Amino acid sequence: MTNTEQNIEEVLIPILAKVSDPEIPVLSIMDMGVVRSAVIVNDIVKIEITPTYSGCPAMDVIGDDMKKALQDAGYKSEVNLILHPAWTTDWITPKGRQALEDYGIAAPLDAEADKSVLLEGKRLVVCTNCGSQNTRLVSQFGSTACKAQFQCDDCQEPFDYFKCLK
Amino acid sequence: MKNEHLYNYILGIADNSLILGQRMGELCGHGPTLETDIACTNISLDLFGQVRSYFQYAAKIAGDGRTEDDIAMLRKERDYKNVLLAEQPNTNFAYTIGRQFLFDVYHLAFLAELQKSSDLTLSVIANKCIKEVSYHERFSSDWVKRLGDGTEESNQKMQEAINDLWTYTDELFHQTEADKVMVEEGIGVDVTKLKVNYYKSVSELLEEATLKTPESKWFQKGGKQGIHTEHLGYLLADLQFMQRAYPNMEW
Numbered sequence: 001m002t003n004t005e006q007n008i009e010e011v012l013i014p015i016l017a018k019v020s021d022p023e024i025p026v027l028s029i030m031d032m033g034v035v036r037s038a039v040i041v042n043d044i045v046k047i048e049i050t051p052t053y054s055g056c057p058a059m060d061v062i063g064d065d066m067k068k069a070l071q072d073a074g075y076k077s078e079v080n081l082i083l084h085p086a087w088t089t090d091w092i093t094p095k096g097r098q099a100l101e102d103y104g105i106a107a108p109l110d111a112e113a114d115k116s117v118l119l120e121g122k123r124l125v126v127c128t129n130c131g132s133q134n135t136r137l138v139s140q141f142g143s144t145a146c147k148a149q150f151q152c153d154d155c156q157e158p159f160d161y162f163k164c165l166k
Numbered sequence: 167m168k169n170e171h172l173y174n175y176i177l178g179i180a181d182n183s184l185i186l187g188q189r190m191g192e193l194c195g196h197g198p199t200l201e202t203d204i205a206c207t208n209i210s211l212d213l214f215g216q217v218r219s220y221f222q223y224a225a226k227i228a229g230d231g232r233t234e235d236d237i238a239m240l241r242k243e244r245d246y247k248n249v250l251l252a253e254q255p256n257t258n259f260a261y262t263i264g265r266q267f268l269f270d271v272y273h274l275a276f277l278a279e280l281q282k283s284s285d286l287t288l289s290v291i292a293n294k295c296i297k298e299v300s301y302h303e304r305f306s307s308d309w310v311k312r313l314g315d316g317t318e319e320s321n322q323k324m325q326e327a328i329n330d331l332w333t334y335t336d337e338l339f340h341q342t343e344a345d346k347v348m349v350e351e352g353i354g355v356d357v358t359k360l361k362v363n364y365y366k367s368v369s370e371l372l373e374e375a376t377l378k379t380p381e382s383k384w385f386q387k388g389g390k391q392g393i394h395t396e397h398l399g400y401l402l403a404d405l406q407f408m409q410r411a412y413p414n415m416e417w
């Protein structure tokens with residue numbers, strides 16, 4: 001298994017896909033890329049998830065929600081938090097990125113572009129409201145650990161940007 | 167305990183983040199602006215998250231049933247081994263930023279080395295933490311520059327904070343007993359080797375911020391041995407109150 005691959009049994013995918021990040025309800029945990037493995041061993045589902053940010057309070061809730069979803073589907077489960085390999089925003093799927101944008105959160109740029117918007121004030125993040133690139137950084141820290149605050153200078157809409165983590 | 171040095175070593179690292187995280191958390195609802203308030207509490211949350219990883223590992227090493235919560239909440243003041251810098255109060259926003267900046271520059275360099283640890287768990291935790299801490303360092307150094315190169319008053323306050331906090335910086339590079347053993351085993355970071363680069367980076371940034379690098383050669387120490395400034399007791403009273411009043415709560 002390489003760093004980016006996930007090891008998830010087919011039958012579990014639709015069950016787990018119903019669980020979402022409590023802070024970003026449109027984003028399924030499968031599209032977030034936090035589930036690293038989910039296998040059935042002796043009738044027990046063993047799951048490994050990796051936290052987005054160390055202090056992300058959503059991780060505990062996600063673990064509980066997964067257990068609940070699996071229980072509803074008739075499975076007993078164990079959820080383990082693993083730190084290696086460390087989660088990166090590259091693991092958010094294209095579908096997940098679209099869900100973020102639709103929800104009003106700009107999806108992460110690549111690492112280079114991310115650095116230039118957060119450090120040098122470059123205008124590269126596209127406004128989720130009007131599509132303008134005339135946007136500026138308000139604060140490197142946003143409503144949750146994974147986001148920064150931006151504002152659009154064309155439509156004036158404030159919005160969150162999901163920071164690149166790599 | 168079989169791995170007592172490793173246990174103490176982990177606590178030394180984690181206590182810095184725990185105490186600094188608590189200090190930053192005090193800004194919740196009290197930051198000078200909404201954005202800085204959110205930033206400080208985000209930093210606090212990151213640090214607490216990191217602490218959990220360290221303490222979970224420490225609890226496993228102790229192997230006597232104590233939990234991450236026991237380690238975080240139920241020790242006495244002298245059993246906390248954080249550096250004195252971390253416990254200094256939020257006198258004003260310049261002090262908050264100055265403390266954070268002086269710690270972040272160290273923290274980044276420390277984690278870069280800890281990533282190379284022969285202990286897989288520590289290396290993995292460091293790899294996770296360093297990404298978060300690089301955001302902290304951007305934030306704090308940015309504000310040192312804004313305040314230093316701001317108005318006459320902001321410059322004066324930032325300079326005052328740096329001058330006062332300077333006395334706690336040397337301790338970052340002192341080795342404890344556990345440090346020495348861990349360095350020998352290839353697990354720990356030799357902090358003495360981080361010192362030259364640290365003062366170089368800090369001075370460069372201060373210069374950019376039109377601030378003076380303090381010349382004082384007299385430094386405070388003691389935190390790593392559990393001998394703290396008077397500020398820690400009050401901080402711990404706040405931190406531990408719930409756990410002592412309602413035992414076995416989980417965080």
Ligand SMILES: [Zn+2]
Nearest residue numbers: 127130152155
């Ligand atoms: Zn817009």
